[in-house]
Amino acid sequence: MEGIADLGGTEGWGPVHPTRRDEPVFPERWNARAFALGALAWRAAGANLDAFRHGLERQDRDAYLGEGYWGRWLNAGELVLLDSALLAPGAVDARARRLAGDPAEEPPIPEPHKPGYAPTAEGSLRVLDVPPALAAGDHVRTKTMAPPGHTRLAKYVRGHVGVVEAVQPASVLPDTNAHFVAENPQYVYTVRFASRELWGADSEPFDVTVDLFESYLEKIA
Amino acid sequence: MTAEETAGRPSAALRTEALEQLLVERGLIDPAVVDRLITTYETNIGPLNGAKVVAKAWTDPAYRERLLADGTTATKELGFGGPQGEHIVVVENSAKEHNVVVCTLCSCYPWPLLGLPPSWYKDPAYRARVVREPRTVLSEMGLDLDADVRITVRDSSSEVRWLVLPERPAGTESLSEDELVELVTRDAMVGVAKVAAP
Numbered sequence: 016m017e018g019i020a021d022l023g024g025t026e027g028w029g030p031v032h033p034t035r036r037d038e039p040v041f042p043e044r045w046n047a048r049a050f051a052l053g054a055l056a057w058r059a060a061g062a063n064l065d066a067f068r069h070g071l072e073r074q075d076r077d078a079y080l081g082e083g084y085w086g087r088w089l090n091a092g093e094l095v096l097l098d099s100a101l102l103a104p105g106a107v108d109a110r111a112r113r114l115a116g117d118p119a120e121e122p123p124i125p126e127p128h129k130p131g132y133a134p135t136a137e138g139s140l141r142v143l144d145v146p147p148a149l150a151a152g153d154h155v156r157t158k159t160m161a162p163p164g165h166t167r168l169a170k171y172v173r174g175h176v177g178v179v180e181a182v183q184p185a186s187v188l189p190d191t192n193a194h195f196v197a198e199n200p201q202y203v204y205t206v207r208f209a210s211r212e213l214w215g216a217d218s219e220p221f222d223v224t225v226d227l228f229e230s231y232l233e234k235i236a
Numbered sequence: 237m238t239a240e241e242t243a244g245r246p247s248a249a250l251r252t253e254a255l256e257q258l259l260v261e262r263g264l265i266d267p268a269v270v271d272r273l274i275t276t277y278e279t280n281i282g283p284l285n286g287a288k289v290v291a292k293a294w295t296d297p298a299y300r301e302r303l304l305a306d307g308t309t310a311t312k313e314l315g316f317g318g319p320q321g322e323h324i325v326v327v328e329n330s331a332k333e334h335n336v337v338v339c340t341l342c343s344c345y346p347w348p349l350l351g352l353p354p355s356w357y358k359d360p361a362y363r364a365r366v367v368r369e370p371r372t373v374l375s376e377m378g379l380d381l382d383a384d385v386r387i388t389v390r391d392s393s394s395e396v397r398w399l400v401l402p403e404r405p406a407g408t409e410s411l412s413e414d415e416l417v418e419l420v421t422r423d424a425m426v427g428v429a430k431v432a433a434p
Contacts, residue, residue, distance in 0.1 A: 023340030023391065024368045028361035031376050034423050038354050040278050045249035047278070050352070051270040052255055059264045071342055082248040084343065084358040089252055101264060110254035111246035124262070138322045139395045167393045169340050171367065184323055186395050203394045205325075219371045221387035226394035 016163055017170070019079045020072035024171040024214070046085040049092075053085075056092030060099040061129030064139065065193035069165040070094040100125040130195040139192075141200035143185045148229055149204055153179045155232040157206075165193035168231045172223075176235065177208040180224055188228055201229040282351035285316045286399060287420035289326075289349060294404045295413045304328060307399060311349060321348035321397055327390065328401045329427065334385050335400050336374065336427030338366045339392040346397035350422055357426065367391060377428045390427075400425050405433040 022028075041047035057067040070091030071079075078090050096102040103122035112119035135141070149155065159174040160166075167189045181204070188199040203226050210218045245251065259265040289311055293300040303310040307324035311317065324346060327335040339345065340363050345353040356362050356377075366373045370387050374380075381387065390398040402424040408416060411434075423429035 020341060022360050022364040025360075025364045028359075028364050031361045031365065031373055032356040032359050034354065034356050034377060034428065036421060036423075040282070040352055041274070042355070043249070045252040047274045048252045048256055048270065049248065050277070051273040052252065052259070052265070054273060055265045055269065056255075056259070059259065068342055080360070084355070086248040089248055089255065093251075093255060096259075101262075102258065106258060107251050107254050108245055110258055111250040114250055114253055114257075115246060140322050167341060169391065169393055171340070181325075183325075183394070183396050186323075189394075203396065205396065207388070214368055219369050219387075221370050221389065223367050223389040223391055225391045226396045228394065 016072060016165065017161060018072045019074070019076045021170045023169045041085075043085075049085040049089040053088035053092040057095045060095040060101055061132055062095045062099065063132060063134065063192055063195075065165060065187070065189040066095055066098075066130075066195070067091055068189065069193040070098075072165070099129040100127045101129075132195045135198060139186045141185050141187060141198065143200060143202070147182045147202040147204075149179050149182065149202070149232065149234060151179050151181055154235050155179060155204070155206060156235050157227065158231055158233060160231075162190060164190065166190045168227065169225065171213060172206075172208060172225050172227075175208055175212050177206040177212070177225075179204045180207045181205040183226060186228075188230065190228075190230075203228055204232065206232070277347075277352050281318075281348060283349075283420075283422035283425065284417070285314075285351075286346070286349035286422070286425045287417045288314055289316070289399070290401055290420045290425065291413045291416035293326075293401055294416055300401075303401065311399075316348045318348045320344070321346055322395055324349065324397050324399060326399045326401050327388075329403050329430075331403065332385055333388070334381055334427065335388050335390055335398070336366060336370055337390045337392065337398045337400060338363060340364070340367055341393055344392040344395075344397065346399050349397075349399055350425060354422065356428075374428060377423075379429055400427040402427075402431045405431050407433045 103125045105122050109119040109121040156176050157172050183203040185200045185202045191197045191199045205224045206227050207222050207224045210221045293303050303326050307326040343353050343358040370389050424431045
């Protein structure tokens with residue numbers, strides 16, 4: 016989907032932040048709780064990692080950027096819990112207001128409707144009984160599709176030509192798995208793109224590799 | 237959520253506390269599990285794991301070969317695996333080839349080897365810019381590469397997790413594996429820095 020999360024190549028962000036070797040893992044205490052709650056929320060909601068990532072990218076610009084990375088995680092955890100009706104809309108805010116001393120009324124607990132999702136194996140890697148359709152050295156073009164839901168086909172590589180560098184193991188397809196339609200496992204290919212193909216003749220000379228699912232790619236002669 | 241709704245919400249710190257209360261009250265999460273998860277990533281899983289992998293690869297040529305051929309199995313050999321490390325691919329930096337890792341879509345990162353990502357890795361500026369002008373970004377971060385160095389940016393858009401095997405600095409021939417571990421930084425294993433000799 017088109018959203019703030021798909022950042023590759025977008026402009027207007029200013030300089031990079033300097034690195035610090037002694038940066039704490041969680042600079043603020045709530046960051047640590049938000050991390051753990053985010054990681055546990057999608058399991059409680061009966062969802063999967065792809066659905067959680069879709070929760071990250073469904074946030075509007077302010078929600079996505081306003082409270083940094085761990086704010087994003089917190090919001091995504093809440094979204095998957097709302098999807099499964101384990102939380103009512105407004106429940107978190109009402110409780111937070113009560114914690115701040117405001118006697119806000121809390122909505123009643125809804126009737127849960129978790130997705131009927133059962134993974135066929137641990138994690139996202141799967142073994143396929145068909146060989147990969149592409150091989151290292153193949154020239155490919157990424158599709159120009161812009162699906163309305165979740166996808167891992169970043170916008171900046173759509174419609175561009177690259178070369179398969181390596182065949183990676185098959186993995187569940189996030190586009191369908193995030194929406195509990197099907198795992199639809201596919202081979203993943205590390206595709207190498209030249210910077211001038213992506214950004215034009217004046218760009219710095221370098222390459223980018225992007226790990227792309229088989230259905231994102233078309234082989235070209 | 238609309239922008240107006242987002243703007244009027246209680247702070248993230250309060251919402252976090254509220255969410256935890258609501259989930260604990262209903263038995264949906266166990267606070268002890270929350271604590272354990274935090275402790276694991278604060279104290280047990282961090283860049284020291286990756287540093288051990290790198291130092292071993294620098295001192296044991298057979299290990300280096302196994303690591304570059306099959307990163308998942310070779311890092312498991314040292315006991316490192318788990319969430320966000322299902323499929324590890326290790327790429328080697330040299331005087332002429334430089335790899336740098338990013339995730340433009342979220343902030344995917346090889347947790348079992350490097351821990352949770354640092355703030356700059358999760359920052360929109362890094363995610364947006366390093367796939368468009370890596371030489372400029374690296375220079376802003378303090379790494380100036382010669383014009384003849386070929387840069388490859390690795391965008392972690394699937395479950396492949398990339399680790400950079402940095403160049404061993406000159407003048408470290410006499411150092412032991414344990415002493416080398418001390419030199420290896422998180423930034424060098426993402427590819428935004430080189431390892432410096434002591």
